[in-house]
């Protein structure tokens with residue numbers, strides 16, 4: 774799991790204005806992403822069949838290239854697609870209940886501090902999504918920005934589990950997240966809003982590799 778987190782694209786249709794989610798995903802895979810999360814959220818997010826169909830199309834692209842496909846929040850969708858895993862927030866219903874429903878599929882849980890990290894691991898998380906690392910426009914209800922320091926604190930407490938940093942990470946800002954002890958970085962805007970998503974992914978992947 775540690776290696777799988779190197780460059781984690783998190784995306785939904787609402788994040789793609791310039792081109793289709795399918796094209797952004799294909800470019801990002803060509804650029805070297807190692808994991809994908811389908812996060813269809815926000816005021817203009819797709820729902821029902823449209824959401825399921827987009828999820829199915831993106832799932833197929835990932836599996837053609839050997840990239841695991843994680844679903845955000847929606848455990849019914851994850852089960853319907855037989856996806857590789859589920860990512861939930863601390864508040865997304867009890868993590869233990871989710872673990873029971875998904876069996877030994879990948880379970881990622883968000884954590885904002887050391888105590889939430891400990892709680893997530895007690896609930897069976899396979900990896901932690903820790904953030905926000907920097908200011909971000911993507912998540913309006915963000916809590917205070919602790920930065921890479923919070924990852925250093927979690928590692929300092931002796932927690933060795935797979936960790937990915939998220940929140941406002943762009944090229945040049947990934948290295949401090951890895952240096953603080955993360956296994957990789959998760960991005961939305963840095964790739965989906967890039968004029969060249971392939972190049973954006975490649976630059977981030979090289980930055981992570983360089984540490």
Ligand SMILES: C=C1C=NC(C(F)(F)F)=NC1=N
Pocket residue numbers: 781783810812845860862881883901902903904937938939959
């Ligand atoms: C709220 C989130 C926090 N972290 C992550 C990830 F980094 F991918 F683990 N994904 C989310 N959707």
